[in-house]
Amino acid sequence: MAISKTSRKLPPIEVKGSATQPLGMSPAQFLRDYWQKRPLLIRNAFPDFKAPLEPDDLAGLACEPAALARLIVHDEKRDRWHVNSGPLSEDDFSRTPESNWTLLVQDVDKWDVDVAALLDRFGFLPSWRVDDVMISYAEPGGGVGAHVDQYDVFLLQGLGQRHWAISDDPMAPKGFRHDIELKQLAQFESTHEWLLETGDMLYLPPGIPHDGVAFGGPCMTYSIGMRAPSQAELTGDLADFIAEHLPEELRYADPDLKPAKAIGEIDRAVIERIKYALPFAAALDDDMLRDWFGRFITRYRNAQFPAIPDKPLADGALAKQLDAGAQLLRHPWSRLAWSQRRKGCTLFANGQAYNATPGMAEQLCAQRSLDTAGRKIDHIEFALLLALVNDGHLLLRKSRRR
Numbered sequence: 001m002a003i004s005k006t007s008r009k010l011p012p013i014e015v016k017g018s019a020t021q022p023l024g025m026s027p028a029q030f031l032r033d034y035w036q037k038r039p040l041l042i043r044n045a046f047p048d049f050k051a052p053l054e055p056d057d058l059a060g061l062a063c064e065p066a067a068l069a070r071l072i073v074h075d076e077k078r079d080r081w082h083v084n085s086g087p088l089s090e091d092d093f094s095r096t097p098e099s100n101w102t103l104l105v106q107d108v109d110k111w112d113v114d115v116a117a118l119l120d121r122f123g124f125l126p127s128w129r130v131d132d133v134m135i136s137y138a139e140p141g142g143g144v145g146a147h148v149d150q151y152d153v154f155l156l157q158g159l160g161q162r163h164w165a166i167s168d169d170p171m172a173p174k175g176f177r178h179d180i181e182l183k184q185l186a187q188f189e190s191t192h193e194w195l196l197e198t199g200d201m202l203y204l205p206p207g208i209p210h211d212g213v214a215f216g217g218p219c220m221t222y223s224i225g226m227r228a229p230s231q232a233e234l235t236g237d238l239a240d241f242i243a244e245h246l247p248e249e250l251r252y253a254d255p256d257l258k259p260a261k262a263i264g265e266i267d268r269a270v271i272e273r274i275k276y277a278l279p280f281a282a283a284l285d286d287d288m289l290r291d292w293f294g295r296f297i298t299r300y301r302n303a304q305f306p307a308i309p310d311k312p313l314a315d316g317a318l319a320k321q322l323d324a325g326a327q328l329l330r331h332p333w334s335r336l337a338w339s340q341r342r343k344g345c346t347l348f349a350n351g352q353a354y355n356a357t358p359g360m361a362e363q364l365c366a367q368r369s370l371d372t373a374g375r376k377i378d379h380i381e382f383a384l385l386l387a388l389v390n391d392g393h394l395l396l397r398k399s400r401r402r
């Protein structure tokens, strides 16, 4: 079979919209070429855009106690950002500087039917994927700084002009600035810049660094934002849902059990039984399953937990006690298990995981009183014993010999 050497041309990053095609193309083409894939600037997406809301209406809404509003002022000289997360009052607005500030109000579509009507233009998307219409008002220089959003967003210019800078470089650094409460990027270098006029719209898929700054005069931007639960949220909710529906009598079962080779070990057969009992667990990494099961089973239905000692023991003090022949007693409420990882070994104690060696892990599971006399303890084992003492799982009984 002949392989064509012509590579497919990338679709353009800028197109022209019209009254009948706000995306500048059919929804099917937009979804195929841009949605969740690449940014798109649509000039004139909403020709003759009639703003459903005046700046004063937005400020009024921002002062409603239930509104989600933020007032952000940028002190450009010192590069300080001041965020007032509301509830806002008229006084807050009277104190704003002449420029470099912005007001953002989320969920405006829930408050205003004309704003909600804008969503009709996005009917080609599943309605449950749409989160809200957030509206910002900004004076020249106002914005929220360079950042990344986790969701797709359509940024419709509603009033005035805004300068947008974005980066579609997949290698762009995504680290945050730690000195401000806004999740701003520590570094941002744009690959594309545009000045958006009223009616222009910028679509951004998740993860694209962007920075929008009001230009020239008062500026309003309508952000039609999507929502997409994280895999962690989906997993947590599905697990709760399944748990509610499973009958009590379906339990961990081991009719295939063989005599234990190593005391306390969560071995391969356990992991296989879990995968059989919970089919969706079969897709998970074995180390992850072991880590979860070890923590779970050692805290499962424990009536009590060992108390943490008032004062932590220093490593030197423990070394001295062990040299002097002290014994380590396992706390009666400590429930232990251990497992091999692909690299290394973990001891689990009442829901916590500790780095261990198989020899020490098994000894701790097997013996209520650990006699270390004459036993060589390596640095992993020593750190483990110290952590277990300081978490209350092992109690030191000093030697009587002097």
Ligand code: SIN
Pocket (backbone or CB within 6 Å): 102, 135, 136, 143, 144, 149, 153, 155, 210, 212, 221, 222, 223
């Ligand atoms: C804004 O409207 O100022 C911010 C919108 C965004 O960047 O997500």
Ligand code: CO
Pocket (backbone or CB within 6 Å): 147, 148, 149, 210
């Ligand atoms: Co954004």
